Amino acid sequence: MKRVDDFRLKLGNKELVPIVIGGMGVDISTAELALEAARLGGVGHISDAMVKTVADRRFNTKFVKEKLKHYKFNVANTDKSVVQFDLGQLAEATRMHVGKTMEAKRGDGMILVNCMEKLTMNAPKETLRVRMRAALDAGIDGITLAAGLHLGSFALIEDHPRFRDAKLGIIVSSLRALQLFLRKTARSNRLPDYVVIEGPLAGGHLGFGMDWAAYDLATIVAEIRQFMITEHLDIPLIPAGGIFTGSDAAAYLENGAAAVQVATRFTVASECGLPEDVQQEYFKASEDEIEVNQISPTGYPMRMLRKSPAIGDGIRPNCEAYGYLLDAHGSCSYITAYNREVAENPGVKRISVQDKTCLCTQMRNFDLWTCGHYTYRLKDTTRKLEDGSYQLLSAEHIFHDYQFSTDNKIALPE
Numbered sequence: 001m002k003r004v005d006d007f008r009l010k011l012g013n014k015e016l017v018p019i020v021i022g023g024m025g026v027d028i029s030t031a032e033l034a035l036e037a038a039r040l041g042g043v044g045h046i047s048d049a050m051v052k053t054v055a056d057r058r059f060n061t062k063f064v065k066e067k068l069k070h071y072k073f074n075v076a077n078t079d080k081s082v083v084q085f086d087l088g089q090l091a092e093a094t095r096m097h098v099g100k101t102m103e104a105k106r107g108d109g110m111i112l113v114n115c116m117e118k119l120t121m122n123a124p125k126e127t128l129r130v131r132m133r134a135a136l137d138a139g140i141d142g143i144t145l146a147a148g149l150h151l152g153s154f155a156l157i158e159d160h161p162r163f164r165d166a167k168l169g170i171i172v173s174s175l176r177a178l179q180l181f182l183r184k185t186a187r188s189n190r191l192p193d194y195v196v197i198e199g200p201l202a203g204g205h206l207g208f209g210m211d212w213a214a215y216d217l218a219t220i221v222a223e224i225r226q227f228m229i230t231e232h233l234d235i236p237l238i239p240a241g242g243i244f245t246g247s248d249a250a251a252y253l254e255n256g257a258a259a260v261q262v263a264t265r266f267t268v269a270s271e272c273g274l275p276e277d278v279q280q281e282y283f284k285a286s287e288d289e290i291e292v293n294q295i296s297p298t299g300y301p302m303r304m305l306r307k308s309p310a311i312g313d314g315i316r317p318n319c320e321a322y323g324y325l326l327d328a329h330g331s332c333s334y335i336t337a338y339n340r341e342v343a344e345n346p347g348v349k350r351i352s353v354q355d356k357t358c359l360c361t362q363m364r365n366f367d368l369w370t371c372g373h374y375t376y377r378l379k380d381t382t383r384k385l386e387d388g389s390y391q392l393l394s395a396e397h398i399f400h401d402y403q404f405s406t407d408n409k410i411a412l413p414e
């Protein structure tokens with residue numbers, strides 16, 4: 001049986017270990033994690049989700065404080081339409097996050113940025129344009145278009161000098177989404193350099209409805225592969241979602257995939273951004289403690305640990321500081337849900353909101369524990385210590401386990 005290391009991912013003139021660590025916002029896939037993937041010859045992702053918060057944390061800047069100060073007058077107002085991002089500051093934060101990461105890059109791998117369209121930021125087109133262009137300016141190897149159909153995204157950067165040299169890819173969960181994207185972007189005369197096909201077992205938001213369990217990654221990959229052959233398109237396909245062992249990965253590569261994108265195994269790496277007590281929750285989780293629900297205001301179902309403190313929390317919306325999910329009219333379904341509860345519970349100090357969550361605040365505080373379906377298997381990837389906790393792993397250990405393991409084996413740490 002073959003192993004992952006028998007294959008290489010060709011992207012432009014680069015030959016890479018065909019392991020892509022997926023983007024995990026907000027700063028769960030840290031620069032440190034992405035840098036390890038690149039050092040080991042694979043592909044790492046940073047994410048530009050809540051980039052001002054991430055820049056403040058990494059570089060001690062005061063982007064969030066300044067935005068809050070500017071809009072403080074609006075905190076008690078239910079109408080958030082005045083809360084806009086300063087595009088100059090957004091570009092600056094992105095350039096810092098991306099630029100400092102690229103400066104630190106070693107090795108032959110690549111670093112991409114995960115760019116989610118669903119971060120509509122009260123001005124969807126303008127903010128997405130700035131985010132992508134600033135990342136290109138700062139030397140990112142490429143952009144992975146995520147969480148959305150991205151029908152207009154290529155057009156926002158097609159006059160950028162790096163439009164044809166940077167690697168551009170998209171995440172889709174169906175052939176139909178890919179066909180729509182290809183049709184809409186045909187006039188830019190540029191195909192995506194890779195397509196990530198994300199199935200229903202992935203972490204984060206899902207590109208499926210609540211009937212996600214009716215779908216299966218291998219079937220979607222086969223459909224898209226057949227379409228590529230029929231259309232004479234030669235674009236690397238990268239399956240993602242539930243690829244837990246090196247053998248799972250090798251099986252996809254043997255069936256024509258160019259690489260695999262993985263994330264859940266790396267949530268328990270010491271380079272991952274999750275606080276260690278949260279990582280222990282991931283280790284401890286059993287299968288029935290993982291759920292897919294609809295509390296994300298994006299409208300997409302999201303997978304998470306049932307114990308996440310975010311679930312049911314009724315914090316006041318923090319759009320003046322964050323506001324990444326405000327739509328083009330300054331609305332967010334959490335604000336609506338929160339206001340409803342406040343109106344129905346007069347005088348109650350700490351209300352609970354069950355149907356939606358303040359995703360910005362909860363992700364910022366690592367209180368929404370999004371995870372992949374196989375999180376309950378993480379305990380089998382390490383050793384239990386005498387105090388009952390689990391040993392964190394190095395990203396290198398996990399990466400090499402994917403790269404070299406065979407027979408569905410998982411190497412335990414020293």
Ligand SMILES: Cc1cc2nc3c(=O)[nH]c(=O)nc-3n(C[C@H](O)[C@H](O)[C@H](O)COP(=O)(O)O)c2cc1C
Nearest residue numbers: 022023024025146202203204241242262263264372
């Ligand atoms: C904790 C976590 C956070 C994630 N956040 C994002 C994200 O912000 N954007 C995105 O496109 N995908 C996100 N994903 C999906 C991953 O990038 C990846 O495609 C998927 O989880 C791979 O499946 P696996 O976790 O079973 O290996 C996230 C996954 C996890 C586990």
